[in-house]
Amino acid sequence: MTTIFGVPAAALYGQILIGLINGSFYALLSLGLAVIFGLLNVINFAHGALYMLGAFTAWLGLQYFGLNYWAALVVVPIVVGLFGIVIERLALRRISGLDPLYGLLLTFGLTLVIEGLFRYWYGSSGQPYAPPPQLTGGVNLGFMFLPIYRGWVVIASVIVCFATWYVIERTRLGAYLRAATENPALVKAFGINVPLLITLTYAGGVALAGFAGVLAAPIYQVSPLMGSNLIIVVFAVVVVGGMGSILGAIVTGYLLGVLEGLTKVFYPPASAIVIFVVMAVVLLVRPAGLFGRGD
Amino acid sequence: MRKDTRNPAVSARLTAWLARTTAVAALALGASQALAADGVKIGVLNDQSGVYADYGGKWSVEAARMAVEDFGGSVLGQKIEIVSADHQNKPDIGSNIARQWYDVDGVDMITELTTSSVALAVHELSKEKKKIDIVVGAATSRLTGDACQPYGFHWAFDTRALAVGTGGALTKAGGNTWFFLTADYAFGYQLEEDTTKLVKEEGGKVLGSVRHPLNNNDFSSFLLQAQASQAKVVGLANAGLDTTNSVKQASEFGITAGGQKLAGLLMTLAEVHGLGLKASQGLVLTEGYYWDLDDKSREFGERFFKRTQRMPSMIHAGTYSAVLSYLKAVKAAGSKDTEKVAAKLKELPVDDVFGRGGKVLANGRMVHDMYLFEVKKPEDSKKPWDYYKLLATIPGDKAFFSLAESGCPIK
Known part of the structure; x- marks a missing residue:
């Protein structure tokens, strides 16, 4: 058997693939965070809770309205996005222009409320959500058994990440958004409804979290804790990628997913901290992040 | 939530603030209980x-x-x-x-x-x-x-009783090679150690183990390693939501379909309820109580x-x-x-x-006495929370270490 640094090559390929799958979630979530930070200057700590809300909405939809997985992929992001609009209009708007710390604390509080409510209603051991029948089973790739659903996660996440990047960087709407971040007063003077743009951006970023939640539901137990497990890692990804950098968030998400996967082969106990070590090093060497524009 | 998330200056302030809040909250928890x-x-x-x-x-x-x-x-x-x-x-x-x-x-x-x-x-x-x-x-x-x-x-x-119950049952049923997924703290170590001891007593062999952090979400990497070990039994030396997620993902990665047996060494009714019978059917587990045992x-x-x-x-x-x-x-x-x-x-x-x-x-x-249960198939469950079939009663003297075996100096 071929080995690389004493690890069988087959195991290594397997872990790289697993890393890509986990990276898909990191990328989707950190992308939403980056979009929101870039345009609203809000550190959206509620992102993990909204991801959890996405998974729970999918589960509730199935349980009470017979909403199947494919419908949930479309409906849930809209529901979570609408919830985001409520948050933005009722709360975030009132603190715009203040130090980002206020936004962070506000969304942190929201997280505690949302997670607490779901823990109260559904307990911490969570609810099971079966994968759609079309995506059950798996294929043997020779070096590993790949569940079909996990393959789908990578594809879906790449498509959605690319589409989001395209909208922001390559379309007229995206151009307005970017201009509004640079100079809201000027953009307003051109007759563009900046407050509406901001609301929609927040809704869009949050909808991405909801989408990731639906993707995650069949893999992980749908539990009130699922978001808090992930949010810290995702924040690290955003910092490494460069706060507010769209492309940085996507690429770093996948990269760190793979790095974490590799650590699980070579030295599993370090797998929980490797991302933060990278974050610390990046902050020391390139404080603006790998893809960030330095001030 | 005590992680750097922004530029260093704001982060430092934030970290200090969060640390203070956490400390106060932790104290308040205890202080609110003060009474005569x-x-x-x-x-x-x-x-x-x-x-x-x-x-x-x-x-x-x-x-x-x-x-x-x-x-x-x-x-x-x-x-x-x-x-x-x-x-x-x-x-x-x-x-x-x-x-x-x-x-x-x-x-x-x-x-x-x-x-x-x-x-x-x-x-x-x-x-x-x-x-x-x-x-x-x-x-x-x-x-x-x-x-x-x-x-x-x-x-x-305790971990000994779980080892004797679930570990013993699976080893006797032919599961003589084991691989452990172990929660990386005192509990996981002891459960792995006690189960290893029992597996060896029964003539079995432990092929390896991997340690995962407490409150882990994704077990796929660890499960792949368990799969590659080709051990007949994959022992889950973890608990709570960690066990639920491992069981769920083990079936996703075809571990059980591939002929390996899953041993949820510490599973209780709460985890079985969270997983649902479809995902947990056939699992063998050890508990000291089940609501539907007798009147x-x-x-x-x-x-x-x-x-x-x-x-x-x-x-x-x-x-x-x-x-x-x-x-x-x-x-x-x-x-x-x-x-x-x-x-x-x-x-x-x-x-x-x-x-x-x-x-x-x-x-x-x-x-x-401890009890060895098997989780029922969905079609055998006749009412809500009807989850277990009793396989065996393990007498207390067998399930737990005797005073001499325990290693405790108190006589």
């Missing part, structure tokens, strides 16, 4: 918001309240009071709360203590403060082994259900039994004095909804 030193005060300390919040959690607090009500609400003419707190699975927070309870709030006994690392810390503290603790939710057999102490008790089960257990189960909308596991029934036994011992001793109550606890037989013909050894181990 009169009466008998029992503290239920466990995880009420994390991975083990359904495993024990606020449901254990409810079980403790039931025991107090069933006892009549007072002992030796003094009112009995239950206080509770969330230790967040952190030994430092757990010890701080316990210290506050013992020193300031006049708590007489601490129980439940899910999470072995916290239980070991509080066990040591109770010895120093000369107070009684009765561990229910934590598993490590060290509590009555090398870490035993004269005022510490271990009630519901006595059903009566308790149904009463518990009325209050909580869920059936109790061995952790909840065990907490009920621990509190009830403590109160009986206080009554028999005629005082709250730690030495006298501890002696009575070791002297009185345990016979309630949880422990049938139970006895307490000198090291604090409550020895009682």
Whole structure:
């Protein structure tokens, strides 16, 4: 058997693939965070809770309205996005222009409320959500058994990440958004409804979290804790990628997913901290992040 | 939430602020309980918001309240009071709360203590403060082994009993090669160690193990390693939500379909309920209580259900039994004095909804029968919470270490 640094090559390929799958979630979530930070200057700590809300909405939809997985992929992001609009209009708007710390604390509080409510209603051991029948089973790739659903996660996440990047960087709407971040007063003077743009951006970023939640539901137990497990890692990804950098968030998400996967082969106990070590090093060497524009 | 998320200056301020808030919140948890030193005060300390919040959690607090009500609400003419707190699975927070309870709030006994690392810390503290603790939710057999102490008790089960039950059953059924997925802290180590010992006694072999952090979400990397080991049995030396996620993902990666057996070494009714029968059917597990065993257990189960909308596991029934036994011992001793109550606890037989013909050894181990169950197929489940089929009853003497085997110096 071929080995690389004493690890069988087959195991290594397997872990790289697993890393890509986990990276898909990191990328989707950190992308939403980056979009929101870039345009609203809000550190959206509620992102993990909204991801959890996405998974729970999918589960509730199935349980009470017979909403199947494919419908949930479309409906849930809209529901979570609408919830985001409520948050933005009722709360975030009132603190715009203040130090980002206020936004962070506000969304942190929201997280505690949302997670607490779901823990109260559904307990911490969570609810099971079966994968759609079309995506059950798996294929043997020779070096590993790949569940079909996990393959789908990578594809879906790449498509959605690319589409989001395209909208922001390559379309007229995206151009307005970017201009509004640079100079809201000027953009307003051109007759563009900046407050509406901001609301929609927040809704869009949050909808991405909801989408990731639906993707995650069949893999992980749908539990009130699922978001808090992930949010810290995702924040690290955003910092490494460069706060507010769209492309940085996507690429770093996948990269760190793979790095974490590799650590699980070579030295599993370090797998929980490797991302933060990278974050610390990046902050020391390139404080603006790998893809960030330095001030 | 104590992580750098922005530019260094803001982060530093934020970190300091969060650290202060957390410290204040942790203290407030304990401080809010302060009351007069009169009466008998029992503290239920466990995880009420994390991975083990359904495993024990606020449901254990409810079980403790039931025991107090069933006892009549007072002992030796003094009112009995239950206080509770969330230790967040952190030994430092757990010890701080316990210290506050013992020193300031006049708590007489601490129980439940899910999470072995916290239980070991509080066990040591109770010895120093000369107070009684009765561990229910934590598993490590060290509590009555090398870490035993004269005022510490271990009630519901331990890693040895789980090894004998689930480990023994699977090894005897031909599962003679094992690979472990182990939670990376005191509990996981001990469960792996005790199970390894048993597997070897039965002539089996352990091919390897991998350690994962507590509160892990994704087990795919670890499961791939388990799969590559080609061991006949994949032993899950973890608990709570970690076990639920491992079982779910093991079936996704075709581990069970590929012929490997999954051994959920510590699974309770709460995890089976969370997974659903479809995902958990056929799993073999060991518990010290099941609500549908006989009339006595059903009566308790149904009463518990009325209050909580869920059936109790061995952790909840065990907490009920621990509190009830403590109160009986206080009554028999005629005082709250730690030495006298501890002696009575070791002297009185345990016979309630949880422990049938139970006895307490000198090291604090409550020895009682354990049960080996198989999770039913969905079509065999006739009513809500009808989850287990009884495979075997493991006599207490077989399930637990004897005093000599335990390694505890107390004679």
